[in-house]
Amino acid sequence: MELRHLRYFVAVAEERNFTRAAQRLHIAQPPLSRQIQQLEEILGVQLFERNSRPLKLTETGKFFYAHAVQLLAQTSELESMTRRVGNIERSMSVGFVASTLYGLLPKIIRRFRDENPTVELSLHELSTMDQMRALKDGRIDVGFGRLRLEDANIRRVVLREEKMIVAFPVGHPLALSKPVCALRDVINETLIVYPKTPRPSYADQVLAAFKDRGLEPRKVYEVREIQIALGLVAAGEGISIVPSSVYGLKRDDVSYRELDDPTLVSPIIMSMRAMDESRDIREMLELIYRLYDEAQIPHVAPAEKGQ
Numbered sequence: 001m002e003l004r005h006l007r008y009f010v011a012v013a014e015e016r017n018f019t020r021a022a023q024r025l026h027i028a029q030p031p032l033s034r035q036i037q038q039l040e041e042i043l044g045v046q047l048f049e050r051n052s053r054p055l056k057l058t059e060t061g062k063f064f065y066a067h068a069v070q071l072l073a074q075t076s077e078l079e080s081m082t083r084r085v086g087n088i089e090r091s092m093s094v095g096f097v098a099s100t101l102y103g104l105l106p107k108i109i110r111r112f113r114d115e116n117p118t119v120e121l122s123l124h125e126l127s128t129m130d131q132m133r134a135l136k137d138g139r140i141d142v143g144f145g146r147l148r149l150e151d152a153n154i155r156r157v158v159l160r161e162e163k164m165i166v167a168f169p170v171g172h173p174l175a176l177s178k179p180v181c182a183l184r185d186v187i188n189e190t191l192i193v194y195p196k197t198p199r200p201s202y203a204d205q206v207l208a209a210f211k212d213r214g215l216e217p218r219k220v221y222e223v224r225e226i227q228i229a230l231g232l233v234a235a236g237e238g239i240s241i242v243p244s245s246v247y248g249l250k251r252d253d254v255s256y257r258e259l260d261d262p263t264l265v266s267p268i269i270m271s272m273r274a275m276d277e278s279r280d281i282r283e284m285l286e287l288i289y290r291l292y293d294e295a296q297i298p299h300v301a302p303a304e305k306g307q
């Protein structure tokens with residue numbers, strides 16, 4: 001039995017008439033009748049009731065019709081899926097920490113897709129720690145995070161060092177009185193840090209910044225993610241130290257102030273498997289530096305990349 005037999009049979013069963021079915025299939029009626037006869041012979045069953053007008057399926061014919069329709073749908077799916085696979089030359093999975101969404105990540109992804117339409121790109125929100133495991137397991141091919149985690153199997157490229165800023169509830173006296181703040185100015189506030197888990201995380205970078213300066217915030221409130229930290233800041237629960245790209249997230253209930261210390265930075269780090277020399281990774285890295293140059297964003301020079 002050939003697929004052709006199924007297509008002819010389904011047309012006749014649906015049109016309930018050989019002439020109309022032949023027209024639908026763009027063939028002459030006699031070969032269509034012969035093909036249906038041949039199908040009945042191959043199967044050794046009667047699919048249509050003899051001499052019925054309009055044509056009626058036998059019980060066996062109804063069973064065969066239900067399965068034939070499914071099979072034809074599957075072959076058409078197979079056709080389109082195979083075409084798609086044929087057109088997708090490459091695929092790349094990207095892990096990222098949420099805060100990079102406020103930086104260049106959306107632009108990078110859009111531009112990469114425009115420039116590489118046959119690469120299937122997928123995005124996965126993962127902490128920097130989880131990115132390490134996902135890289136080694138092959139679940140992602142590249143990760144964008146903020147921690148300098150040591151691992152012999154992972155190559156890191158520090159892309160840029162982003163300034164940290166303070167997020168205050170709008171109308172907070174410190175935000176009103178100080179255009180630029182020092183960490184010591186905010187130690188009497190509740191410090192909202194994220195992510196609470198897994199550790200170490202960006203939260204530890206912020207806590208270390210205080211500790212390294214011999215400072216201790218009065219109270220620390222750990223939350224799951226940056227959006228919750230900013231929501232709680234807006235609600236007046238405390239202040240948060242965030243990367244400066246969060247400026248881009250215009251909220252009228254939060255005021256941002258710069259910090260006076262240029263060493264208060266959080267890196268954006270691209271991680272990949274140590275021996276992975278793939279063309280996609282090279283192209284993504286080149287694209288990132290191109291976007292930095294276009295937008296005149298200070299960054300670590302490519303020659304200094306990798307550690």
Ligand code: BEZ
Pocket residue numbers: 100101102103104105108144159160245268288
């Ligand atoms: C950036 O904002 O510099 C950036 C964000 C995500 C990936 C790479 C770079």
